[in-house]
Amino acid sequence: MARSWTPEQAASLAPDAASLKAGQGLSSARKWTLLARDESFLWGLAQGSGKDPYQVQIDLEEPAFKCSCPSRKFPCKHGLGLLLLYAGSPVSLPTGARPDWVNEWVAKRAERAVKKEERAQQAADDRPVDAAAQAKRREKRAANIDQGVALLESWLADIVRQGIAAVAASGYKFWDDAARRLVDAQAPGLARNVRVLGSMATGRAGWEERFAAGLGRLHLLLAAHRRRAVLSPEWQAEIDGHLGWTVDQDELRQRAGCTRRWFAAAQSMREEERLVVRTTLVFSEAGEVARILEFSHASQASASPLVAGRWFEGELVFFPGIEPTRALVKGAPRDVAAGELPCLERIDDILTRHAARLSTNPFAAESPALVRLTPRRDGERWLLADATGATLPVAESCARGWEMLACSGGEPIGLCGVWDGFAFEPLSIVEAGGALALT
Amino acid sequence: MATVHQALLLGSSRLAGVPDAPHPILAAAWSALDWQGAPETALLDAAALVATVRCAGARAGAGPAERPRAQEETRRVAPAPAAALLQQLLADEMRPLLPEWLDLAARAGCVIPPFHLPRLFREVSRAERAAFVAVAGVRGAWLAAQHPEWAWLANPDEAPSLGIWETGTPAQRLTCLAAARRVDPAQARAWLEQTWADETPDFRAAALGTLEHGLSRDDEPLLVRCLADRRRETRQQAQLLLARLPGSAFARRMRERAGSILTLKRGLLSRQLEIALPPAFDPSWKSDGLEEKPPAGTGEKAFWVQQILALVPVAHWSETLGLTAADLVKAAQKGEWGALLVEAWLRALPLGAPAGLAAALFEPVLVAPSPPPTGTRAAEIIGQMFAGCDEAERWKLTAKFGGDRWLAWWCVPHLRAASSPDEGRAVLQHLSLALRDGTAPGGTPAAVAAARAFPPDLRDEAARLLERESGLSKPAEYFLQALDLRAAMRAAFGLPS
Numbered sequence: 001m002a003r004s005w006t007p008e009q010a011a012s013l014a015p016d017a018a019s020l021k022a023g024q025g026l027s028s029a030r031k032w033t034l035l036a037r038d039e040s041f042l043w044g045l046a047q048g049s050g051k052d053p054y055q056v057q058i059d060l061e062e063p064a065f066k067c068s069c070p071s072r073k074f075p076c077k078h079g080l081g082l083l084l085l086y087a088g089s090p091v092s093l094p095t096g097a098r099p100d101w102v103n104e105w106v107a108k109r110a111e112r113a114v115k116k117e118e119r120a121q122q123a124a125d126d127r128p129v130d131a132a133a134q135a136k137r138r139e140k141r142a143a144n145i146d147q148g149v150a151l152l153e154s155w156l157a158d159i160v161r162q163g164i165a166a167v168a169a170s171g172y173k174f175w176d177d178a179a180r181r182l183v184d185a186q187a188p189g190l191a192r193n194v195r196v197l198g199s200m201a202t203g204r205a206g207w208e209e210r211f212a213a214g215l216g217r218l219h220l221l222l223a224a225h226r227r228r229a230v231l232s233p234e235w236q237a238e239i240d241g242h243l244g245w246t247v248d249q250d251e252l253r254q255r256a257g258c259t260r261r262w263f264a265a266a267q268s269m270r271e272e273e274r275l276v277v278r279t280t281l282v283f284s285e286a287g288e289v290a291r292i293l294e295f296s297h298a299s300q301a302s303a304s305p306l307v308a309g310r311w312f313e314g315e316l317v318f319f320p321g322i323e324p325t326r327a328l329v330k331g332a333p334r335d336v337a338a339g340e341l342p343c344l345e346r347i348d349d350i351l352t353r354h355a356a357r358l359s360t361n362p363f364a365a366e367s368p369a370l371v372r373l374t375p376r377r378d379g380e381r382w383l384l385a386d387a388t389g390a391t392l393p394v395a396e397s398c399a400r401g402w403e404m405l406a407c408s409g410g411e412p413i414g415l416c417g418v419w420d421g422f423a424f425e426p427l428s429i430v431e432a433g434g435a436l437a438l439t
Numbered sequence: 440m441a442t443v444h445q446a447l448l449l450g451s452s453r454l455a456g457v458p459d460a461p462h463p464i465l466a467a468a469w470s471a472l473d474w475q476g477a478p479e480t481a482l483l484d485a486a487a488l489v490a491t492v493r494c495a496g497a498r499a500g501a502g503p504a505e506r507p508r509a510q511e512e513t514r515r516v517a518p519a520p521a522a523a524l525l526q527q528l529l530a531d532e533m534r535p536l537l538p539e540w541l542d543l544a545a546r547a548g549c550v551i552p553p554f555h556l557p558r559l560f561r562e563v564s565r566a567e568r569a570a571f572v573a574v575a576g577v578r579g580a581w582l583a584a585q586h587p588e589w590a591w592l593a594n595p596d597e598a599p600s601l602g603i604w605e606t607g608t609p610a611q612r613l614t615c616l617a618a619a620r621r622v623d624p625a626q627a628r629a630w631l632e633q634t635w636a637d638e639t640p641d642f643r644a645a646a647l648g649t650l651e652h653g654l655s656r657d658d659e660p661l662l663v664r665c666l667a668d669r670r671r672e673t674r675q676q677a678q679l680l681l682a683r684l685p686g687s688a689f690a691r692r693m694r695e696r697a698g699s700i701l702t703l704k705r706g707l708l709s710r711q712l713e714i715a716l717p718p719a720f721d722p723s724w725k726s727d728g729l730e731e732k733p734p735a736g737t738g739e740k741a742f743w744v745q746q747i748l749a750l751v752p753v754a755h756w757s758e759t760l761g762l763t764a765a766d767l768v769k770a771a772q773k774g775e776w777g778a779l780l781v782e783a784w785l786r787a788l789p790l791g792a793p794a795g796l797a798a799a800l801f802e803p804v805l806v807a808p809s810p811p812p813t814g815t816r817a818a819e820i821i822g823q824m825f826a827g828c829d830e831a832e833r834w835k836l837t838a839k840f841g842g843d844r845w846l847a848w849w850c851v852p853h854l855r856a857a858s859s860p861d862e863g864r865a866v867l868q869h870l871s872l873a874l875r876d877g878t879a880p881g882g883t884p885a886a887v888a889a890a891r892a893f894p895p896d897l898r899d900e901a902a903r904l905l906e907r908e909s910g911l912s913k914p915a916e917y918f919l920q921a922l923d924l925r926a927a928m929r930a931a932f933g934l935p936s
C-alpha cells in the first residue's frame with residue numbers, strides 16, 4: 001500500500017517558510033502537465049520558467065525527492081508541491097506506469113543502496129587497520145576534555161564562591177565565552193549545559209531554584225566524570241554521552257534493536273553550531289519512549305521520514321547508557337495502522353515514573369511523556385488536571401495554552417510533552433490519527 | 440541558618456556555618472559533605488542533592504474548580520483539507536481571502552476546527568467578526584466565555600449599553616451609539632444630547648454621523664442647533680442629515696432657494712438647465728450653515744450656488760421637471776454650468792437620487808474632466824457612486840469605463856463575486872495589462888483582493904492574458920494563486936465552484 005501523508009506531515013518537510021509557501025503555490029493540479037503515481041512513487045511534470053517542464057519524482061517511503069530544476073533547496077518547491085498535492089487530494093494523481101525517467105531514478109537508487117551497503121561492509125572490514133590511529137585520536141580528545149572539565153570545575157567553584165546573585169546580571173557573553181572554551185576542549189555536551197544554565201540566569205522570580213538545580217546537576221556530572229574509571233561501562237557511556245562524545249552509529253547499527261510499532265508524537269528543531277537538530281519523540285504502544293536526533297547542515301536541511309503523527313514499524317537501537325532514551329532508527333520505517341496511544345491519565349503516575357527514572361539515573365533531567373489530561377486556566381497560568389482534580393503546572397514557555405483549551409473543550413486530551421520536575425511542557429496535541437504541534 | 444538556595448545566592452565566601460538540610464531524610468547525606476574543607480564543593484553537592492530530591496519528590500497541586508465542559512458541536516468540523524487551507528490563509532498575502540473561507544464554511548454547514556479558534560479570535564477584524572461568529576460553533580462560544588477579550592463573540596455588533604457609552608473609548612462609544620440608533624433612535628439621541636456639551640469637536644462631528652440610522656423629524660431640533668456649531672464638519676454633517684429629511688423646514692428652504700436658481704429651458708430639439716446667479720449672499724443663508732467665503736480660486740457666487748444645489752436631493756429635480764436621471768445629466772451638460780451641476784449632484788447622491796443617476800454621472804465625473812480625478816480622489820468618488828448602485832450596475836459600469844486609466848482598480852474592491860463568467864471577463868480584460876506588467880496600483884495585496892471578484896473558472900483565461908516572455912510578474916502570480924486557492928477552498932468544502 002502506498003504510504004499516506006497528511007498535509008501537515010508534508011508541510012513539515014519544508015526546509016524553510018519561503019519554500020513551504022512556494023510549495024503550497026504548486027500544490028494545485030493545474031500547475032502540472034503530468035501527474036501520476038504507483039505503489040511507492042509519485043511523479044509529475046511542472047512547468048517552470050525554463051523551456052522544458054521539470055521532472056519531479058518522490059519515493060514515498062523514505063521520503064526521497066528528485067527534481068530536474070536547478071534549486072539547491074531540498075526538497076525543492078516542486079517536490080514539496082507534489083507531495084502537498086498528493087497529501088491534500090490523492091485522487092489528483094491517477095495510478096500509472098512509470099515513465100523511463102522515473103525508472104532510471106529507481107534503478108539508480110537501488111544501485112546506490114547496494115554500493116552503500118558494500119562501502120559499509122568495506123569500512124567494517126577495514127576497521128582493524130586504523131584502530132590504532134583511532135585509539136590515539138580518542139586518547140588525545142580525552143586529554144582535551146579532561147582539561148575542559150578541570151576548567152569548568154574551577155569556573156563553577158568561582159561562581160559558587162561569589163554567589164549566584166552576582167551571575168544573574170552577567171550578560172550573554174559571560175556564558176557564551178565559557179561555552180566556547182568547552183567547544184574548543186571538544187566537550188560540546190558540556191558547552192550545551194553551560195548555555196542552558198545561562199538561559200536560566202534570568203533573575204526572574206523563583207529563578208534561583210531552577211538555576212541551582214542546573215548548577216548542581218552539572219557539578220554532579222563533573223564529579224561522576226572524575227570517578228569514571230571505577231564505573232561500569234553503562235555508566236561510562238552515560239557520562240560520555242553528556243560530555244558530548246559521539247557514538248559510532250555504524251557500529252550501533254550492527255546491533256540488534258527492538259522492533260515495535262512506534263508513534264512519532266512530537267518533533268522540534270533547533271539550530272546548534274551551524275547544524276539543524278531535529279528531535280522526534282516516539283512512543284511504543286507499551287509506553288516505551290525514544291528520542292531520535294537527526295542532524296543536517298543548516299544550509300541544506302534534509303527531509304525526515306519521521307513526521308509527527310506518523311505510526312510506523314521500525315527497529316530502534318538505543319544508544320548506550322543508563323535506561324537510555326536516545327535511539328536511532330535502523331533501516332526504513334514502514335507505515336502501519338494507528339494503534340492505541342499509551343497515555344498516562346493520572347498525575348501521580350507521571351510523577352512516580354519520573355522519580356523512578358531519577359532514582360536509577362540522576363542525569364535524567366526530563367521525562368518525555370504521553371498524557372491524557374484536561375487543560376485548565378488558573379489566573380494567568382495554565383494547569384493540567386486529571387480526573388481526581390490533581391494538577392501539574394504548565395511550563396511558562398508554552399504559548400499555546402488557548403489552543404490546548406480549545407481542542408479539549410473541557411475534556412481530557414492527549415498531549416505529548418516533557419516533565420522536568422518543575423513544570424510540564426506540552427509539545428503537541430496527539431490523537432490516534434495525528435499530532436498538532438504546540439511549539 | 441539559611442537554606443541551600445539562600446547560601447548559593449550569597450556565595451560560599453560569605454557563608455557562616457552550614458546551611459540547613461531541607462528535610463530530615465537528607466540529614467545523613469548532609470553531614471557527610473565537606474563543609475569545612477571545601478565549602479564550594481559541599482554547596483554544589485548539596486545543590487545536586489536537593490535538585491534530584493526535589494524533582495523526584497514533586498507533588499501534584501490542587502486545581503481550580505472544574506469548569507463546565509463544552510456541549511457537543513451541532514455541525515461538523517471543517518474537513519482536514521479545508522483546515523490546511525485555513526492555515527495557509529492566515530500565514531501570508533492570501534489573508535484577504537479569509538472571509539471567503541468563513542463564508543464557504545457556513546455554506547457547507549461546517550465550523551472552524553477548534554485548534555484554529557484562538558488565533559482567529561485574536562486576528563479577525565471588526566468587519567470579519569460576523570462571518571467568524573457564524574462558524575465559531577459551540578466550541579467558539581464556550582471558549583469566548585472564558586477569555587475576557589473575546590466576549591464580543593456573544594454579540595459581535597456590540598449591543599448598545601449605557602456602560603460602554605459612558606466609559607468606553609471614543610471608537611467603542613461611536614459603535615455603541617450607532618447600534619443604539621438601530622434599536623431605539625430616541626434613546627440614542629437622548630444619550631448624545633446629555634453629553635453633547637462635554638464632547639470634543641471631533642467626536643461631535645462623528646457622533647452626529649451615526650444619526651443617519653433611524654433618522655426622523657424628531658432629530659430636527661438637535662440638528663438645527665448643530666447648524667450653529669463652531670466646527671464646520673459638524674455644521675455640514677447637520678446640513679446633510681436635515682436635507683435628507685424631506686419634511687424638515689431646512690430641506691424646504693433649500694428646495695425653494697434652489698428653485699429660484701435652477702431653471703429648465705426647453706428648446707425645439709433639446710433641453711438645457713440654466714442657472715441664475717444670486718446677486719448677493721442672503722443673510723438667512725448663514726443661519727442654515729452656508730459658507731460665504733469661497734476657497735481660493737472659486738468664484739463666490741458659484742460657490743454659494745453649489746452649496747445650495749448639493750443640499751437638494753436630485754430626486755426632487757427629476758420629479759418636478761419630469762426628467763429621468765440620464766436626461767437630467769444631459770440637460771445639465773448642454774448649459775454652461777454643466778460641471779458645477781454634476782459636482783453638486785455627486786455630493787447630493789446620498790440624499791436620495793433617481794434610479795440610474797450614478798451611472799449617468801460616471802462618465803462626466805470620472806472620465807470627461809481634464810485632468811480627470813486620480814488616485815485616492817478617484818477611489819473616493821467611485822465609493823460614493825457605487826454606494827447608490829446595485830451589484831449588476833456596478834459590474835456594468837466597471838466593464839464600460841474600467842479600461843480608462845486604472846479606474847477598474849478602484850472599482851473592483853467594491854465588487855462582489857461576478858454572477859457569470861461573461862460579467863467577469865470584460866473587467867478582467869481591464870485589469871490584465873497592469874497585472875501582466877506588474878504595475879497594478881496597490882501591488883500584490885490589490886491583486887489578491889481583486890481576485891475575489893472573479894469566478895475561479897476564469898483562471899485559465901486569466902493565465903493566458905497574464906503570460907509574458909519573462910515569466911509572470913509578482914502581482915500576476917499572486918492573482919492566479921488567489922484564484923487557485925479559491926477553487927481549492929470550494930473543493931475542500933465539497934461546494935461547486
